Amino acid sequence: MIDSHCHLDLPAFAKDWQAVVAESQGCGVRRILIPGTTPAGWQQQRRMANQCAVLDIAFGLHPYFFPQNSDTALSELGDALATSDSANRLVALGEIGIDASIDTPLDTQQALFEEQLKLAAQYNLPVILHHRRSHHLLIESIKRCQFSGGGVVHAFSGSEQVAQSYIDMGFKLGVGGTITYERARKTRKALANTDICHLLLETDAPDMPLAGRQGQRNSPVYLPEVAAALASLHNTSVADVSAHTDANYDSLFGRLDHCK
Numbered sequence: 001m002i003d004s005h006c007h008l009d010l011p012a013f014a015k016d017w018q019a020v021v022a023e024s025q026g027c028g029v030r031r032i033l034i035p036g037t038t039p040a041g042w043q044q045q046r047r048m049a050n051q052c053a054v055l056d057i058a059f060g061l062h063p064y065f066f067p068q069n070s071d072t073a074l075s076e077l078g079d080a081l082a083t084s085d086s087a088n089r090l091v092a093l094g095e096i097g098i099d100a101s102i103d104t105p106l107d108t109q110q111a112l113f114e115e116q117l118k119l120a121a122q123y124n125l126p127v128i129l130h131h132r133r134s135h136h137l138l139i140e141s142i143k144r145c146q147f148s149g150g151g152v153v154h155a156f157s158g159s160e161q162v163a164q165s166y167i168d169m170g171f172k173l174g175v176g177g178t179i180t181y182e183r184a185r186k187t188r189k190a191l192a193n194t195d196i197c198h199l200l201l202e203t204d205a206p207d208m209p210l211a212g213r214q215g216q217r218n219s220p221v222y223l224p225e226v227a228a229a230l231a232s233l234h235n236t237s238v239a240d241v242s243a244h245t246d247a248n249y250d251s252l253f254g255r256l257d258h259c260k
Contacts, residue, residue, distance in 0.1 A: 001227055001242040002031045002249045003220040005095075005128065005154050005174055005202035008055070009034055009044045012206035012217055021052055024220040028242070030054065032220055033253065035095040035128050035154070037062035039076045049089050056253060058092035058128055059084070061116060063099045063109050070112050077116070081123045091253035093120040094128025095154060098137045110137055117145045126252055127151035129171070135162050142169055150252060152200050155208060157187040160194070167198050172248055174202045177218065179229045180211040192233040196244040200252075201226055 003024070008017045021032065034049075036042050036059040045057040059080050067073035077093075084090040096116045098109045120127045126149050131138055135158055141147075150170035156163065157178055166173065175191055178184045191199065203226065205218040210225055224238065231241045 001028055001201055001223055002033070002246050003029055003203050003205075003223050004033050004152060004200040004249055004253075005035055005176070006032050006205045006220050007034065007037075007207070008032065008205070008220075009041055009048060010206060017048070018052065020219055020221065021054065024223070025054065027221055027224055029220050029223050030246070031056060031249070033058065033091065033249075035092070036060045037095060038065045039073065039080070042080050046084075046088065056089045056091045058094045059090065060094040060096040060128065061112060062095050063097055063104060063112075063130060064102060066102075066104045066109065066112070070115075074112075074115050074119070078119055081119060081125070091125075092128050092151065093123070093125045094151065095130050096127060097130030097154075098132075098134040098141075099130060100133035106134070106137065110141055113138070114141050114145050117141065117147045120149055120151075121145070121147055125149060129153045131155075135165075139165055139169070152252065154202065155204055156191070157184070158190060159186060160190045163190045163194050163198075167194070172198055172200045172252055175199050175230055175245075176202045176204050176226055177208045177210040177222075179233065180225065182211075188233060191230070196230075196234060196236075196241060197248060199230070199245055200248055201230070201241075201245045 033056040034045050042059045049055045049057050152172045152174050153166050154174045156173040209218045227238045227241045231238045
Protein backbone atom coordinates (compact mmCIF):
# COMPACT_ATOMS: atom_id res chain seq x y z
CA MET A 1 0.00 0.00 0.00
CA ILE A 2 1.00 3.64 -0.48
CA ASP A 3 0.75 6.64 1.84
CA SER A 4 -0.19 9.42 -0.58
CA HIS A 5 0.17 12.23 1.98
CA CYS A 6 2.72 12.20 4.81
CA HIS A 7 4.75 15.16 6.12
CA LEU A 8 7.90 13.24 7.00
CA ASP A 9 9.90 16.45 6.57
CA LEU A 10 8.32 18.13 9.61
CA PRO A 11 10.19 18.50 12.93
CA ALA A 12 8.12 15.70 14.52
CA PHE A 13 10.11 13.23 12.41
CA ALA A 14 13.48 15.01 12.42
CA LYS A 15 15.21 12.44 14.64
CA ASP A 16 13.79 9.20 13.28
CA TRP A 17 12.21 9.59 9.83
CA GLN A 18 14.42 6.90 8.29
CA ALA A 19 13.48 4.45 11.03
CA VAL A 20 9.81 5.34 10.50
CA VAL A 21 10.14 4.61 6.78
CA ALA A 22 11.80 1.28 7.50
CA GLU A 23 9.12 0.31 10.01
CA SER A 24 6.41 1.35 7.56
CA GLN A 25 7.90 -0.85 4.87
CA GLY A 26 7.79 -3.72 7.34
CA CYS A 27 4.04 -3.03 7.68
CA GLY A 28 3.50 -3.21 3.93
CA VAL A 29 3.82 0.46 2.95
CA ARG A 30 5.78 0.49 -0.31
CA ARG A 31 5.86 4.24 -1.11
CA ILE A 32 5.30 7.54 0.72
CA LEU A 33 4.55 10.93 -0.85
CA ILE A 34 5.79 14.02 1.00
CA PRO A 35 3.81 17.13 -0.03
CA GLY A 36 5.48 20.53 0.02
CA THR A 37 4.43 23.58 2.00
CA THR A 38 7.23 26.19 1.83
CA PRO A 39 10.36 26.92 -0.26
CA ALA A 40 12.60 25.97 2.66
CA GLY A 41 10.78 22.67 2.97
CA TRP A 42 11.28 21.82 -0.70
CA GLN A 43 15.03 21.62 -0.19
CA GLN A 44 14.59 19.26 2.74
CA GLN A 45 12.27 17.08 0.67
CA ARG A 46 14.84 16.82 -2.10
CA ARG A 47 17.52 15.73 0.35
CA MET A 48 15.26 13.10 1.84
CA ALA A 49 14.20 11.73 -1.55
CA ASN A 50 17.86 11.47 -2.54
CA GLN A 51 18.50 9.38 0.56
CA CYS A 52 15.47 7.10 0.33
CA ALA A 53 14.21 5.49 -2.87
CA VAL A 54 10.65 4.88 -1.64
CA LEU A 55 9.88 8.59 -1.20
CA ASP A 56 8.04 10.73 -3.75
CA ILE A 57 7.78 14.50 -3.34
CA ALA A 58 5.61 17.46 -4.35
CA PHE A 59 6.29 21.19 -4.15
CA GLY A 60 3.66 23.77 -3.28
CA LEU A 61 2.72 26.86 -1.27
CA HIS A 62 0.36 25.82 1.52
CA PRO A 63 -2.24 28.40 2.61
CA TYR A 64 -1.18 28.02 6.27
CA PHE A 65 2.19 29.52 5.35
CA PHE A 66 0.98 32.24 3.01
CA PRO A 67 4.05 34.07 1.69
CA GLN A 68 4.60 37.75 2.45
CA ASN A 69 5.50 38.26 -1.21
CA SER A 70 3.46 35.86 -3.30
CA ASP A 71 5.08 36.95 -6.58
CA THR A 72 8.53 36.02 -5.27
CA ALA A 73 7.26 32.74 -3.85
CA LEU A 74 5.59 31.82 -7.15
CA SER A 75 8.82 32.60 -8.98
CA GLU A 76 10.70 30.33 -6.59
CA LEU A 77 8.12 27.60 -7.14
CA GLY A 78 8.47 27.92 -10.90
CA ASP A 79 12.24 27.66 -10.60
CA ALA A 80 11.94 24.58 -8.35
CA LEU A 81 9.63 22.87 -10.82
CA ALA A 82 11.86 23.76 -13.76
CA THR A 83 14.89 22.14 -12.11
CA SER A 84 13.08 18.94 -11.08
CA ASP A 85 11.60 16.05 -13.01
CA SER A 86 10.36 12.51 -12.52
CA ALA A 87 13.94 11.34 -12.01
CA ASN A 88 13.93 13.44 -8.83
CA ARG A 89 10.60 11.78 -7.94
CA LEU A 90 8.73 15.09 -8.11
CA VAL A 91 5.25 13.81 -8.92
CA ALA A 92 2.83 16.65 -8.12
CA LEU A 93 2.31 20.29 -7.23
CA GLY A 94 1.01 20.67 -3.71
CA GLU A 95 -0.07 20.94 -1.05
CA ILE A 96 -2.10 23.90 -2.27
CA GLY A 97 -5.60 25.13 -1.58
CA ILE A 98 -7.91 27.44 0.32
CA ASP A 99 -8.63 27.39 4.05
CA ALA A 100 -11.51 29.35 5.60
CA SER A 101 -10.20 28.84 9.15
CA ILE A 102 -7.18 31.14 8.83
CA ASP A 103 -6.87 34.93 8.78
CA THR A 104 -5.61 35.33 5.20
CA PRO A 105 -8.49 36.72 3.10
CA LEU A 106 -10.17 34.07 0.98
CA ASP A 107 -9.85 36.07 -2.24
CA THR A 108 -6.10 36.42 -1.61
CA GLN A 109 -5.79 32.68 -1.02
CA GLN A 110 -7.85 31.93 -4.09
CA ALA A 111 -5.63 34.12 -6.29
CA LEU A 112 -2.48 32.27 -5.16
CA PHE A 113 -4.23 28.94 -5.61
CA GLU A 114 -5.14 29.78 -9.19
CA GLU A 115 -1.60 30.88 -10.00
CA GLN A 116 -0.37 27.52 -8.74
CA LEU A 117 -2.95 25.71 -10.87
CA LYS A 118 -1.48 27.53 -13.88
CA LEU A 119 2.00 26.32 -12.94
CA ALA A 120 0.72 22.77 -12.54
CA ALA A 121 -0.77 22.94 -16.02
CA GLN A 122 2.45 24.38 -17.43
CA TYR A 123 4.53 21.54 -15.97
CA ASN A 124 1.94 18.82 -16.60
CA LEU A 125 1.59 17.98 -12.92
CA PRO A 126 -1.43 16.82 -10.92
CA VAL A 127 -2.18 18.80 -7.75
CA ILE A 128 -2.68 17.97 -4.08
CA LEU A 129 -5.59 20.01 -2.71
CA HIS A 130 -5.99 21.33 0.83
CA HIS A 131 -9.49 22.38 1.88
CA ARG A 132 -11.33 23.60 4.91
CA ARG A 133 -14.86 24.91 4.42
CA SER A 134 -13.75 25.81 0.90
CA HIS A 135 -14.90 23.11 -1.51
CA HIS A 136 -17.05 25.60 -3.41
CA LEU A 137 -14.11 27.97 -3.92
CA LEU A 138 -11.72 25.21 -5.01
CA ILE A 139 -14.21 23.83 -7.51
CA GLU A 140 -14.91 27.35 -8.77
CA SER A 141 -11.19 27.99 -9.33
CA ILE A 142 -10.54 24.65 -11.02
CA LYS A 143 -13.36 25.33 -13.46
CA ARG A 144 -12.36 28.96 -14.04
CA CYS A 145 -8.76 27.95 -14.77
CA GLN A 146 -9.96 25.05 -16.91
CA PHE A 147 -7.45 22.89 -15.07
CA SER A 148 -7.58 19.33 -16.41
CA GLY A 149 -4.51 17.78 -14.81
CA GLY A 150 -6.39 16.11 -11.96
CA GLY A 151 -4.93 15.31 -8.59
CA VAL A 152 -6.11 14.34 -5.14
CA VAL A 153 -8.37 16.05 -2.61
CA HIS A 154 -6.30 15.56 0.53
CA ALA A 155 -8.18 14.38 3.62
CA PHE A 156 -11.49 14.43 1.85
CA SER A 157 -14.47 15.22 4.03
CA GLY A 158 -17.82 16.13 2.65
CA SER A 159 -20.95 14.89 0.98
CA GLU A 160 -21.45 12.44 -1.86
CA GLN A 161 -22.39 15.36 -4.10
CA VAL A 162 -19.11 17.17 -3.38
CA ALA A 163 -17.17 13.93 -3.89
CA GLN A 164 -18.78 13.44 -7.28
CA SER A 165 -18.01 17.01 -8.30
CA TYR A 166 -14.29 16.38 -7.80
CA ILE A 167 -14.42 12.97 -9.46
CA ASP A 168 -16.13 14.50 -12.49
CA MET A 169 -13.14 16.88 -12.79
CA GLY A 170 -10.65 13.99 -12.72
CA PHE A 171 -9.68 14.03 -9.04
CA LYS A 172 -9.09 11.21 -6.59
CA LEU A 173 -10.15 11.50 -2.95
CA GLY A 174 -7.63 11.07 -0.14
CA VAL A 175 -8.84 8.72 2.60
CA GLY A 176 -7.20 9.06 6.01
CA GLY A 177 -7.82 8.64 9.71
CA THR A 178 -11.12 10.53 9.63
CA ILE A 179 -12.93 7.36 8.57
CA THR A 180 -11.83 5.59 11.76
CA TYR A 181 -14.15 7.88 13.75
CA GLU A 182 -17.76 6.75 13.97
CA ARG A 183 -18.89 10.37 14.32
CA ALA A 184 -17.65 11.18 10.79
CA ARG A 185 -20.89 9.80 9.39
CA LYS A 186 -21.22 12.06 6.33
CA THR A 187 -17.67 11.43 5.15
CA ARG A 188 -17.84 7.70 5.89
CA LYS A 189 -21.08 7.44 3.92
CA ALA A 190 -19.68 9.41 0.99
CA LEU A 191 -16.56 7.26 0.81
CA ALA A 192 -18.50 4.04 1.29
CA ASN A 193 -20.56 4.97 -1.77
CA THR A 194 -17.55 6.01 -3.86
CA ASP A 195 -15.93 3.37 -6.04
CA ILE A 196 -12.44 2.45 -4.82
CA CYS A 197 -11.08 3.35 -8.26
CA HIS A 198 -11.41 7.00 -7.15
CA LEU A 199 -9.67 6.70 -3.76
CA LEU A 200 -6.14 6.97 -2.34
CA LEU A 201 -4.88 6.05 1.14
CA GLU A 202 -3.09 8.60 3.31
CA THR A 203 -2.14 9.38 6.91
CA ASP A 204 -1.27 13.12 6.93
CA ALA A 205 1.28 12.15 9.57
CA PRO A 206 2.29 13.53 12.01
CA ASP A 207 -1.22 15.03 12.10
CA MET A 208 -4.74 13.54 11.79
CA PRO A 209 -4.34 10.72 14.35
CA LEU A 210 -6.60 7.68 14.07
CA ALA A 211 -9.39 6.94 16.54
CA GLY A 212 -7.87 5.67 19.76
CA ARG A 213 -4.58 7.47 19.10
CA GLN A 214 -5.66 11.03 19.83
CA GLY A 215 -2.80 13.14 21.15
CA GLN A 216 -0.17 10.82 19.67
CA ARG A 217 2.12 11.40 16.71
CA ASN A 218 0.51 9.91 13.63
CA SER A 219 2.70 7.76 11.40
CA PRO A 220 2.68 5.95 8.05
CA VAL A 221 3.10 2.83 10.17
CA TYR A 222 -0.64 3.11 10.85
CA LEU A 223 -1.68 3.18 7.18
CA PRO A 224 -2.85 -0.47 7.31
CA GLU A 225 -5.44 0.63 9.89
CA VAL A 226 -6.81 3.20 7.45
CA ALA A 227 -6.90 0.50 4.78
CA ALA A 228 -8.76 -1.82 7.15
CA ALA A 229 -11.36 0.88 7.93
CA LEU A 230 -11.90 1.52 4.22
CA ALA A 231 -12.15 -2.21 3.53
CA SER A 232 -14.85 -2.44 6.20
CA LEU A 233 -16.82 0.41 4.59
CA HIS A 234 -16.67 -1.35 1.23
CA ASN A 235 -17.20 -4.86 2.58
CA THR A 236 -14.00 -6.07 0.95
CA SER A 237 -10.48 -7.12 1.97
CA VAL A 238 -7.47 -5.01 2.89
CA ALA A 239 -5.62 -6.69 0.02
CA ASP A 240 -8.30 -5.50 -2.41
CA VAL A 241 -8.17 -1.95 -1.04
CA SER A 242 -4.38 -1.96 -1.24
CA ALA A 243 -4.32 -3.24 -4.81
CA HIS A 244 -6.86 -0.70 -6.06
CA THR A 245 -5.49 2.34 -4.24
CA ASP A 246 -1.91 1.47 -5.29
CA ALA A 247 -3.06 1.29 -8.91
CA ASN A 248 -4.83 4.63 -8.50
CA TYR A 249 -1.66 6.21 -7.12
CA ASP A 250 0.46 4.83 -9.93
CA SER A 251 -1.97 6.06 -12.58
CA LEU A 252 -2.09 9.55 -11.06
CA PHE A 253 1.50 10.11 -9.91
CA GLY A 254 3.49 7.46 -11.75
CA ARG A 255 3.55 9.08 -15.16
CA LEU A 256 7.00 9.81 -16.58
CA ASP A 257 6.13 12.94 -18.58
CA HIS A 258 6.15 15.51 -15.73
CA CYS A 259 8.23 18.66 -15.92
CA LYS A 260 9.27 18.36 -19.56
